[in-house]
Structure formats: structure tokens, C-alpha cells
Amino acid sequence: MLIRAFIPAHITAFFVPKFNENPLLTGSLGAGINLTKGTNVFVSIEGGLERHIHIAFNGEPVKREEAVISYSVAEEVIPQEFKGEVEIWQYFDFPNGYGFGNSAGGALGTALALGYYFKNKTFLQAAQIAHKHEVLNKGGLGDVIAQIHGGIEIRIKAGAPGIGVVDNIFSEEYKVLAIPLGRLSTKEVLDSDIIKAIEKEGQKALEKLLKNPTPENLMHLARDFAENTGLLQGELLEIAMEIDKLIKLPSSMIMLGKSLFALLRKEELPKVQEKLRDLSIDNYHICGIYNERPKVGRWIG
């Protein structure tokens, strides 16, 4: 039997990390956007004499140590007494490590697809397992809970699905421009001095967004956060300023990757695409805002 799960990519505009000894109480406050592109997870399950779990990223088998989060999720969701072959194929629309929530997408897609098959967990139980291993392995703090809500989201209480609280902003039709330009180590940033600025600026942005909960305000606050924390600088800032000349709302930086994003009206698209050609940036994505829940179901290919 083949199961497919789709989890939207999730980009963070600003955040406040919240750590706790209990990984289910660990998470983040902040805001971000779920995209119509993301992670597709296909799970194939067959009975057998021994228990084997195989994981592949974009068609290439990966070792356990390269996919600790998804292996840990699979081990926990698959019933202990199950014997057989479980193949987990994860396909990512965005590159790993650039701030698109791939590890959470793979973990959550794995948890939901296996929960769907084995019927031994509820949706929140499966999602909590994905959140827990994300946190324990420093994949991310708020991606899983954001992804299960979709849309433009505001994390107003930190924690795992069922514990944290996620709100949404009403939004008219915008396109999202996403430009992955390089990797950024979440761990390095969180372990550095910037963390204090992140906490201060993130809290301020959250309060201002809740007072005026619009996509337009979100983009202004995201940019202030990115510049005031010193994260958006150098070449990345220069490209952002080039894009800003052509669109109404400020662009900003994806937390945490060397990546940019912007909300565009359809009519703003051609000029921006021309500019990106001039700047020799070929690798960019135009997506919609994903306003739905993750999808999981039997796959009839």
C-alpha cells in the first residue's frame, strides 16, 4: 500500500525561540507563511519477516545518521510488533538548510503517512512525535505546528501541536516570491549573541502584528526584524533593496536561511522577474499561500 502526504514549505518572517526541558513545551512565537510548494512524502509498506525502515531524499537513499529526525519519527509511529518493509520517499521542492522547513516537512509527512496507515495514533499524536524529534535534533522549533495550520500564521503560544496555539491572518490573493541564496546554520545563530536581539525584536514584532493583523503589516515588521537583528546584511540586503524598488511591500529574509521572500501582486511579477534575470538569479520560486491543512491519503499513482 502506498500513502502520500503533502506538507507545505514554511518560511518564518520573525520569531522568538522558547526553550524548555520538555520538548513538547519547547517551540517558538512568531509569524510565517505556508507555501503551495513543499514536501511530498510517499510511504510504501509491505509485510515481511524482519523490520526494515528505508528513507530516501529526492530519490536517493540516505543513511540513518543523515536523516535522524525522520528515522526517529518512523521508529516511534510504527508499532513495535510490526515486521516488514517500510520505505519512506521524501521529495523537497526547496533545497535543504535554506529556511523552508524541509526537515519538519519530512518529519510531519512521515508521521502523518504512517499514522494514516497504522491507525494507531491520532493526528495530534503523530504531529507531536514529529515536533518532538525536530526539537530534540534542532531541526526547528515552530515549523511543525505552523505547517498543520497553513496560511499566514502567527504563533501566539509556543509548544507542540495540541499545546502551542497558532492564529492566522486573513489575506487577499498574494503570490510569494522565494529566493534561496544560501544555507545558514540555525544552531550557530541560536548559540550566538544575536539571540538577545532576536528575542527583543521578535517580541516587539509579534505585539505590533497582533494590533494590526494584516499581510502588509507583517512584511514591514519582518523587514524591521531582519535588519534590526543584523541578520539581513551585505549582498542579501542589496538584493532585497533592488527588489523593493519594484514592489509595494518590503521584501525580507527567511529565518533562518540565506534566502529572501516577498509578497507580490500578480501585476508586479513581470518587472521582478526581469530584475532577477538582470541580477543573474535563476533559482527562485513563485508560489501561492497554502491555506489548507496538510494532505494525507492513499496514493493511486
Next chain:
Amino acid sequence: MLIRAFIPAHITAFFVPKFNENPLLTGSLGAGINLTKGTNVFVSIEGGLERHIHIAFNGEPVKREEAVISYSVAEEVIPQEFKGEVEIWQYFDFPNGYGFGNSAGGALGTALALGYYFKNKTFLQAAQIAHKHEVLNKGGLGDVIAQIHGGIEIRIKAGAPGIGVVDNIFSEEYKVLAIPLGRLSTKEVLDSDIIKAIEKEGQKALEKLLKNPTPENLMHLARDFAENTGLLQGELLEIAMEIDKLIKLPSSMIMLGKSLFALLRKEELPKVQEKLRDLSIDNYHICGIYNERPKVGRWIG
């Protein structure tokens, strides 16, 4: 400008009411199903010199006292300083008072459509206003929070959206048969002696469902609840037993209406339809399970 919101009909399988002085802490535990049919709310807004709010049910204008919940929601979401004409057109796929969550659908659809237009509330703030007026006017306790989650849902913590917690069961493709047969006053049932049996049986069903969270188990528990509380009896029980002869899972009663529901496989449908013809029951619905979030957006008719 014309805004449209779609809110799924929500049928309750079993429940435990939870009352509190604070309407945001009032709600219910239990389980139910969101349907692909439900309530469509169209909101038309034009500027003007005076503030007027008009509400219509299925194309017929209704007086304030016949639509207290939706009027109260509109008054609270529309900014105090707004002057102009607001028309709220609510269309219901199911009859009112039969247990399909119409009042919550109208209230939530109104709140979301107005929140979308005025951009002065977040999604949860708008949904909380709908929940509050549902509770204050005894429209329902758990419909609003169930409707924002979709799917087959389990209410594991009572309260308004953002406070209560709703989980979901993974479910393969089932069709839902819904037969509205008569009205039942929620208020009369909640004020009667049956309430003690509802609390005891509801709590028991919830615990059993969480141990084995499948749609199949849900239907067995729903039927036990309906019979053990004495709510499912007489003619309604006789019809349920006729349907049971033809399908794998037990049918049950919709809480609270004189209505029945069942989960069917596609291949079970023709026999059931033939039986309903024999029983002279013409007024029934075949729907899907609605696994998405409520929809709200600009309507281009």
C-alpha cells in the same frame, strides 16, 4: 465588495457538555464529523451615511430576534466607526434545528467574512466571537471549534477556538449518509435528567475512542452512546436498525436532532438508497468528509 465563506456542516456523534461562567471556557468534549455540505455565507458591504446590518436565511430576510447570534457577531466584528450597508446572506444545505451546526456555520461564516473584509481581527479572534455568541444564545457548545478543524474530529479539551483543543482521526474514504428526520431542542435535552447519562456515557466513549482512534470505532461508540443515553429510541431506532442490516458499520443518531447518520463505503450505497425508497424517506444527503479548513475569500460570481 462581495465576500464568500464556506463552513462545513458539523454532526456530533457523542459529547460531554462543559459549562463555565466564561463563554470562552464553555464548550464540549466529544467527537463528530465535518461534511462537504454546510453553510455558505455571502457578505456584501457598501459605504453609506448610516450603519445598517441585514441578514437573510436562504434568501429570506430575517428579523434581528430570529437571528440573534449572527446579528451579535456582526455587531461585534464590524468596527464601531463603520457607516454603510452590510448584507449577510446565509444559505444552508441542511434544515435548521436538526443537528447540523447551522447556527454555528452562520455565525462563523459571518465572523470570518467580516474579519476578512475589515482586516481588524485575526482568524481566532473572529472565531472566538462566533463561539461566544453561540454559547451565550445556546446555539451550540462545540460546533464552531469543530468546524475550524474539519475532518473527523475529537474535542479533547473544551473551550473556544484558541483555548479548546481539537484532534483528528485519520480516515480512509467514506461517504456520509445523513438523514434529517425532525427537530430536537438542545435546551430541553440539556435541562432534563438525561444530562447525567450524557456526561457519563460521553466521557466513557471519549476515553475508548482515544485508545483506538479509528472511524470504525467511532461509529460503534456513537451508537452505544445514543442507545445508552436513551436518546436513540422508537421510530428513529427502528430506521437505524433497518440501515444496519445493509452496511458494515452501525448507523447512529446526530446529537442533537432527530436525525441519523452512517459511514458508508461506495459499494454499500445502492442497497441503502433502495431501502430508503422502500421506507419512503426521500429527504437524505450523501456527502463526503470535509478535511479542509473553512474557506473565506473575495467572491467573483
